[in-house]
Amino acid sequence: xxxxxxxxxxxxxxxxxxxxxxxxxxxxxxxxxxxxxxxxxxxxxxxxxxxxxxxxxxxxxxxxxxxxxxxxxxxxxxxxxxxxxxxxxxxxxxxxxxxxxxxxxxxxxx
Numbered sequence: 264x265x266x267x268x269x270x271x272x273x274x275x276x277x278x279x280x281x282x283x284x285x286x287x288x289x290x291x292x293x294x295x296x297x298x299x300x301x302x303x304x305x306x307x308x309x310x311x312x313x314x315x316x317x318x319x320x321x322x323x324x325x326x327x328x329x330x331x332x333x334x335x336x337x338x339x340x341x342x343x344x345x346x347x348x349x350x351x352x353x354x355x356x357x358x359x360x361x362x363x364x365x366x367x368x369x370x371x372x373x
Contacts, residue, residue, distance in 0.1 A: 305312050
C-alpha cells in the first residue's frame with residue numbers, strides 16, 4: 264500500500280520540479296500556467312522542435328500577441344491608480360465607521 268501511494272505521487276512530484284524550473288521571480292500565475300502548457304505540449308509532441316520552419320504567418324501571430332500583451336500591461340497600469348483611489352476611500356469609510364461606533368459606545372457607557 265505504501266509503495267503504491269509513493270509511486271502514485273511520482274508524477275505530481277515531477278510536475279512540481281518542472282514548475283520550479285520554469286519559475287522566475289515575480290512571475291504571475293497566468294504566465295506559469297501558459298508556460299507549463301507549452302512545456303507539456305513540446306514534451307508530448309513527436310516533432311523535433313529545433314527543426315520547425317518559422318513562417319511569416321507565425322511571426323505575424325507573435326507580433327500580434329506581443330502587441331496584445333503591451334495593451335494588457337497598459338490597461339493594468341491605467342487601472343492601478345483608480346483601484347488605489349477606491350481602496351483609499353474604503354479605508355477612510357471603515358475608519359469613519361469605526362470612530363462613529365466608538366463614539367456610540369462611549370455615549371451608551373456615559
